Amino acid sequence: MASDLDENPFLREPPTDFESVEELSATAAREQAEQLREAIRHHDRRYYVESDPVIADRTYDALLSRLEALEAAFDLDDEDSPTRRVGGEPVEEFDTVEHVAPMLSIDQSGDAEEVYEFDERVRGEVGPVEYVCEPKFDGVSIEVVYEDGRLIRAATRGDGQEGDDVTRNVRTIRSIPQVLSGDPPEFLAVRGEVFMPRDAFQAYNRERVERGEDPFANPRNATAGTIRQHDPAVVADRPLDCFFFEVLDSSDGWATRWEEDQALPEYGLKVNEHTERVDGIEDALAYREEMLERRDELNYEIDGIVIKVDDADKRERLGATARHYRWAFAYKFPARTEVTTVREIAVQVGRTGRLTPVALLDPVDVGGVTVSRASLHNPEEIADLGVDVGDKVRVERAGDVIPQVAEVVEDEVHGESHFEFPETCPVCSSPIERDGPMAYCTGGLACTAQLRESVVHYGGDDGLDIEGLGERTVRQFIDEGLLTDSVADLYEIDADELVALEGWGERSAENLLAELDATKEPPLADFLAALGIPHVGAATARELAREFGTLDAVIDADAEALEAVPDVGSVVAGQIRDFFDSAANRAVVADLRDHGVDPQDADVEGGDELAGLTVVFTGSLSEHTRSEAQALVEDHGGSATSSVSGNTDYLVAGENPGQSKRSDADDEGVPVIDEAEFEELLEERGIDIE
Incomplete structure (x- = not known):
């Protein structure tokens, strides 16, 4: 039985100096756990829905930790407990479930004439109307179902009639209550839009860039990829949020859409503060212009507005086609093109250790491609452009491929950049060395930011050509902790570890392990190319192998001997020497040898049978x-x-x-x-x- 909120000691200035769990009786533990659940739900609502927290974050963490300890010590299992928001066991696949009511699409256009036509049709069929206008969120639509105030199911939109059951994932989103507040209907199915806030999206992309991973193109892609994760713990770790904007079905009824919007927050369901009721279509068009101006100020992506008939009876009379509601219309914004805002400047560490500053942008359309990042090349480029966080910039695609910042259009910091290039690697903290305008991490193959690209290169066409070891597989191995230090970790993976991973079976595991075993005696040239030494591709690696014959001879060769090799000049010789002078790199090579990798000596004599060919x-x-x-x-x-x-x-x-x-x-x-x-x-x- 829920306690009285007024008597709950954990609502305001809650104590965090708890007595030992071992000293509690089962009855006292159960009562305290229920009070903590109720209080944490209250604080979740104040923080995530009302944006008005009343306790500090560390106090909230202490309450949650206490609840976890009580539930574990006294086996107080509760599927609605706030502790379930940290995730659960992964699922193999999502079940398909039927929606309680169709989740149809909405007619849309960026042409004002089509909006007027919508209004004329509506008034022609049902007479004068008021409209409710709301932002058109660019996220992932979901259905959430409550019975007796408790969340029982959540599903993606799917085909509008049925979707994927993502209940376990949705339970981890803190702005979606597991237990409703107030006096909710016995049955309530609501439609919402899950999204990733823009600031959280940029921070998340920054982490991906610094790890050497490709960032998500836009918040919607990040949201869609997250909500369909098979591991709820991954979802819990990502910053998703949700707005609710439609009652799909309910045991109670409301006469207007506006009344629904006023009622949902009473139950703890978050609605958008910019939703407005207007008298007619001209006011709706004015609302659209206002939201277009506010677009860049919002902490979530919108790509237009939605205009809905307010009166429930008139909506029912208007009905729907097989695909869309006839009582709603989306008036789209024009796509952002070429000019956008720099939200972050991250530093990406590449396979060779080169550090490249990257501008993380509000997504913008450039030549028909959505761009959310652009290269700033090097520290001197940042200084020359005078670009900084907050500036509006024009983006172009160099050679129609690589996005780059062409110029600053609106300068927030008056011609200077306050961005400070790091002195140490943002990932492994190794010192950074400068080579003219370029900067390099000295961590070598031991730098985890370089690990993914190093392993991909090692097993790629220009390396040892390991079938089945592509970028996606390498990323999975890193995420699952099978690759932590260097490429040598590949040779410690066993069949049981592979079979336990999502998407792997016994045969695929055996095939990869066989491929890895076949690389333990590689030709010296292939091994040298696979190491990823800067400027040493397959051709240069063959010249080195032909000249020196053994790996140790290459490692010990001085700059003068290296420069004498065809296809190796002073710059490349310096890169080779720097690579093997790195203690971290030599440790990785030694580790590979310890794992049985034995590069085969090359024939240094050769012949001239093909001379001139x-x-x-x-x-x-x-x-x-x-x-x-x-x-x-x-x-x-x-x-x-x-x-x-x-x-x-x-x-x-x-x-x-x-x-x-x-x-x-x-x-x-x-x-x-x-x-x-x-x-x-x-x-x-x-x-x-x-």
């Missing part, structure tokens, strides 16, 4: 990797290049060849041969390919 490869080969085939050509005096030119003698086309190289070969008159013909060529030149 230039070959380009495209597609995948069946008998050798492309890297092995290129090494074979170069070991015998030939040249293996990456692009076709007039100097190319042969284009070797394997399976799934690239069309651009085939076209270049046709244009230049270069013969195209298959893998069998390539092997015949080698045999003719006296080269044993076994």
Whole structure:
């Protein structure tokens, strides 16, 4: 039985010096737990719904921790407990559930003439009307169902008739009450919009950028990806919020939409403060212009307004088509294009350790693509542009691909940037070294921000070509704690750990482990390329392997010896020396060796059977990797290049060849041969390919 709020000791200036749990009786523990649940729900409402907290965050945390301790010690299980908001066990898949009432779409347009046509049709069918106007939120629509004031189900919109059951995830969103306040209807189904606040979205994107991950394009994508997570604990850790704006079904009734909007907050359901009731369509259009002006001030994304007939009887008479309500219309805003606001400046750490400042933006349309980040290249670029947080900037896509800040349009800090480039890596805290305008983290392969890209590169086409070890898999391994320190962690993963992961079975686990085992004796050139040494790609790695023969010889080579290698100048030699002079990098290489990775010595003698011959490869080969085939050509005096030119003698086309190289070969008159013909060529030149 719920206690009287006026007598609850945990509402105002609550005590946090609790007596020991062991000293409580079961009855006292149960009573205190119920008081704590009631008080925490009250504080959730004051904080998340009314934005008017009455206790400090640390006091709230103390109350929640006490409730968790009581529930654990006395087995006080309650599915409506606020402690359930921290998440629960992951689910394999979502069940599909039918909505209590159809969740239809709304006709929409950015053309005022279509809004007038909507108004004329409405008045022609039901006479004079008042409208309720509300922001059109750019989030994810959900249905939440309450019985006897308790949340029993939540579902995504789906196809409008049924959607995914996301109850466990929705319970973690603190602005959605698990138990309603006041005197709610016995049955209540409400429609809401889950969203990620803009400031939380930018902070979350900043964390992703600093970890070397791609940021979400916009808050809606971030919200949609979160609400469909199979692990509620992940949802609980992300900053979602919700506005409610429609009663789908109820055991009580309201005569108008406006009355619904006034009633929902009494039950603890959050509604938007900018919802207004207006007399006619002209006032609705004025409301739209007002919200368009306020758009950038709001802490949530809106892409228009929704105009709804207020009177419930007239709404029922207007009805709906199979797809949309006939009593509502969305008047869309024009898309933001090219000019937008810088909300954050984050520093991204790449695979080579290079630190790149990134402007995190209000999402903007640039050439038909939604852009939420843009490169600022380096600290000097920031200074030259004078860009800072809060500035309005014009964004363009360099080469129609990479977004970058072109200029400051509205300057909030009067021509200067107050952004301070960090002195240490924002992730691993290693010192930063400057090379002209560039900045680099000195943490090397041990830097966790570089870990994901390092592992992706290590297993990629330019590395050891490990099938099944793509970016998505590497990210999953890092998230699940299977990769924590360096690429050497790959060789500690076992089948049981893989099978326990979402999306993995015994066969896929066995296949990946077999692929990893096959990389334990890589050709030296492949291993050097896989390490991700700056400016050392496959061709340079082959030259190093041919010149020095062993890994230890490369590691110990001085700058002068390195500079003597073809394709290696003073700059690249310095990069190689810096890489292997790093204690962290040498530790990773040693760790790989300790895990059984033994790069095979290269043949430093070679031959000249293919001297003067230039070959380009495209597609995948069946008998050798492309890297092995290129090494074979170069070991015998030939040249293996990456692009076709007039100097190319042969284009070797394997399976799934690239069309651009085939076209270049046709244009230049270069013969195209298959893998069998390539092997015949080698045999003719006296080269044993076994």
